[in-house]
Ligand SMILES: Nc1ncnc2c1ncn2[C@@H]1O[C@H](COP(=O)(O)OP(=O)(O)OP(=O)(O)O)[C@@H](O)[C@H]1O
């Protein structure tokens with residue numbers, strides 16, 4: 001027989017699917033900030049935050065929401081080569097395909113963009129932009145000078161890196177939006193809403209406030225870590241449910257199981 005925890009486990013598989021987007025206090029603020037910045041003229045927008053803070057899903061959400069009002073395009077992982085990137089950009093800007101073996105003439109593309117000024121306004125959302133080199137970024141900046149193409153550049157920052165301190169981002173063309181880990185309240189809402197969307201009411205209710213506190217302590221409010229912890233937690237519950245149901249309490253997730261999941265993921269050590 002299938003365990004009720006299997007569906008709960010699957011809710012927390014890490015993926016970026018805008019149908020699963022949840023409005024949280026922090027994500028609403030970030031969304032509004034981003035939209036507001038996009039409406040300003042002459043800006044490069046930097047969206048940054050630690051891995052797993054929701055940058056990709058936010059970019060996808062805004063692209064989906066605004067697609068009927070704006071020319072907006074989401075570029076996921078960077079193209080393998082500069083050539084490929086400019087091909088893709090060329091297509092978006094000119095609405096024409098370039099033959100495979102031709103190189104995009106960069107200065108012609110800049111001129112093309114200058115000509116668009118006042119006629120079209122295009123927003124390009126560049127995800128994972130830490131993978132673009134300095135030279136590429138400089139070209140991207142040159143294109144944005146046309147004021148017809150605006151770039152939202154999403155980067156993840158690592159522990160030891162202060163991105164904003166980089167010379168590159170110091171100039172005033174950048175508007176900066178930072179995504180942070182979730183508060184306990186937002187994380188609680190996130191977990192509840194994810195489960196409720198799949199009609200897992202009983203399971204949502206079985207995670208009590210003190211459990212949420214514990215989960216927040218272990219994951220520090222990071223969405224990806226939260227997904228991992230809940231997946232593992234429900235995986236353990238599923239195992240007990242099938243093999244040793246006496247160890248499970250359907251009304252309340254035993255705290256011990258949360259700790260087992262944390263142990264398995266290395267948040268705590270014996
Ligand atoms: N508001 C939200 N609604 C629903 N899911 C969210 C939300 N915010 C974050 N998530 C989920 O959290 C996980 C991490 O988010 P995402 O992949 O967007 O992070 P990221 O900042 O792009 O990370 P990275 O820097 O590693 O690319 C994903 O599974 C995503 O679906």
Ligand SMILES: [Mg+2]
Pocket residue numbers: 055056057127128
């Ligand atoms: Mg991402």
